[in-house]
Amino acid sequence: xxxxxxxxxxxxxxxxxxxxxxxxxxxxxxxxxxxxxxxxxxxxxxxxxxxxxxxxxxxxxxxxxxxxxxxxxxxxxxxxxxxxxxxxxxxxxxxxxxxxxxxxxxxxxxxxxxxxxxxxxxxxxxxxxxxxxxxxxxxxxxxxxxxxxxxxxxxxxxxxxxxxxxxxxxxxxxxxxxxxxxxxxxxxxxxxxxxxxxxxxxxxxxxxxxxxxxxxxxxxxxxxxxxxxxxxxx
Amino acid sequence: xxxxxxxxxxxxxxxxxxxxxxxxxxxxxxxxxxxxxxxxxxxxxxxxxxxxxxxxxxxxxxxxxxxxxxxxxxxxxxxxxxxxxxxxxxxxxxxxxxxxxx
Numbered sequence: 001x002x003x004x005x006x007x008x009x010x011x012x013x014x015x016x017x018x019x020x021x022x023x024x025x026x027x028x029x030x031x032x033x034x035x036x037x038x039x040x041x042x043x044x045x046x047x048x049x050x051x052x053x054x055x056x057x058x059x060x061x062x063x064x065x066x067x068x069x070x071x072x073x074x075x076x077x078x079x080x081x082x083x084x085x086x087x088x089x090x091x092x093x094x095x096x097x098x099x100x101x102x103x104x105x106x107x108x109x110x111x112x113x114x115x116x117x118x119x120x121x122x123x124x125x126x127x128x129x130x131x132x133x134x135x136x137x138x139x140x141x142x143x144x145x146x147x148x149x150x151x152x153x154x155x156x157x158x159x160x161x162x163x164x165x166x167x168x169x170x171x172x173x174x175x176x177x178x179x180x181x182x183x184x185x186x187x188x189x190x191x192x193x194x195x196x197x198x199x200x201x202x203x204x205x206x207x208x209x210x211x212x213x214x215x216x217x218x219x220x221x222x223x224x225x226x227x228x229x230x231x232x233x234x
Numbered sequence: 235x236x237x238x239x240x241x242x243x244x245x246x247x248x249x250x251x252x253x254x255x256x257x258x259x260x261x262x263x264x265x266x267x268x269x270x271x272x273x274x275x276x277x278x279x280x281x282x283x284x285x286x287x288x289x290x291x292x293x294x295x296x297x298x299x300x301x302x303x304x305x306x307x308x309x310x311x312x313x314x315x316x317x318x319x320x321x322x323x324x325x326x327x328x329x330x331x332x333x334x335x336x
Contacts, residue, residue, distance in 0.1 A: 034260035048257055092259035094269040095287035204252065226288075228253050 002088040004080055005059065010147045014113060015077040016052060016063045021088055024058045027051055029120035030097035030199065030227075033062065033090030037072055047072045050117035050201075050227075051091060054124035060088075063147065065113045096199065096227045100128035104197055107189045108136040109210050111180070111202020115140075115147050117227060118201055126156060135196075136161045137188035139180045139206065142168035162188035180206070185213045192218035197225070204228040255289035255300055261312055262286075265319055274330040279307030281327075286310070 002019040009015050029051070036046045053061040066077040080086065098106065098121040108118040115138060125134060140146050142165060152161060164180045165173065175184075190196040198219060200210045207228045214224050255271055262270040271287040282304040289300035289309055297313030302325070311322040323329070 032256070032259070046260075048260060089260055089263075092263050092269070093256045093287070094259070094272045095285055096254075096256050226254055227256050 001085050002060070004082050004084050004086070006082060010063060011145055013066045013077075014063060014145075014147060015066070016061055017076060017080070019060050019062065019086070019088065021058055021060055024060060025091070026055045027060070027091035028094075028097040028099060029054055029124040030117045031091040031093045032117070033060070033088050034092065035062070035072065035076070036087040036089065037075060038087070045071045051120050052116050052123075053120055054127045056127075063113065063116045063119075096201075096225050098124065098197070098199065100124055100130050102197070103132060105133045105190050105194050106135070107196045107198040107214075108134065109180075109185065109189075109198065109200045109202075109214075110136065110138045110140075111206035111210070112140060112145070113147065114200075114202030114206070114227070114229065116201075118199055119148055121199065122156075122159065125159075131158055134159045135189055137164060137180070137184060138162070139164040139166060139184075139202070141166050143170045160188075164188075180210060180213075182213045182217065185210060186217055189214075189217075192220070195220070195223065197223050199225050199227075201227040202229065251294060252290040252292050252301070255285065255287040255291055257291050257293070258286065258289075258298060258300060258310075258312070261298060261314060264314070265321065268331065270329070270331070272332060275309055276327040276330075277302040277305060277307055277309055278325045278327050280305035283330075286329075 002021040004017060005020045006018040007015050032048045032050045034046055034048050036044060038044050049062040049064060051060055052063040064073050064076045066073045110118050138161060164184050165177045166179055167177050169177045198214055200207050207226045211224050211226050215221050259269060259271045273286050274283050275286050276283040279302060282302055288303055290303055292299045297311060299308060300310040302309050307325055309325040313320040
């Protein structure tokens with residue numbers, strides 16, 4: 001059982017929940033938890049959310065996007081208050097993870113709130129004092145929907161970030177708004193000869209497209225790890 | 235035009251309605267002590283071997299249905315009932331699980 005210790009609104013529709021979980025065993029960046037809500041009539045709804053922060057004792061962070069027709073996310077982002085309990089199971093998933101002891105370069109490609117588990121990797125890198133070179137290609141609809149704005153703006157040695165705006169770009173941004181392309185992945189990523197580990201997270205169509213681009217650019221499919229959001233994200 | 239729309243609609247359903255096998259980590263974690271999503275499964279349909287985390291998982295059924303990313307054959311099905319879980323592995327020839335060295 002977890003309890004809400006605090007929250008931060010990242011955008012008008014995305015909130016980061018800070019939870020205290022007694023007996024939390026620790027986790028790796030990229031892992032997720034299953035959150036289960038039980039209504040008074042016994043009806044249950046369960047959703048998976050990525051852990052947004054690196055391991056830090058019994059405190060975890062989840063970043064949740066409110067989906068208007070969702071069953072779970074409107075509750076978690078609007079009703080769920082400090083001190084309230086919620087059932088959290090995890091951490092789970094040992095495949096889509098970055099281990100701070102790893103030495104190969106890393107490419108992160110995020111679509112929208114798909115940034116969350118990748119942000120956990122960036123934060124874990126900083127926490128571990130790792131000098132592994134990271135690149136992040138972050139595809140987002142508009143500047144207003146960028147998550148963790150302040151934190152991403154702070155330069156970090158060894159971390160390059162490039163943005164792809166799909167609907168609306170900031171004034172003077174050289175790239176016109178549009179869907180992510182091979183050119184974006186190519187210029188914002190690593191040459192395949194560097195043998196980077198690539199983590200791609202976002203909606204299913206986005207992940208599918210980017211994973212295909214990476215393989216077409218010559219990346220070994222076994223080094224392209226993906227996490228798709230399903231249709232029941234709400 | 236109508237058939238084109240239908241075709242497009244079906245394509246949307248096919249490509250948008252699944253998640254990665256990663257999503258099975260929680261439900262399978264309720265049954266197994268180890269993380270089965272890192273195991274390598276071999277598809278009984280086409281023989282493709284790959285991590286369970288790479289299967290395509292559909293959950294708009296009374297449970298989870300994991301399909302082969304190559305041939306879309308069903309590899310694994312899991313239904314969690316009130317007091318029991320059903321795990322159907324008919325579509326998997328084998329599961330290779332990483333273990334500590336003997």
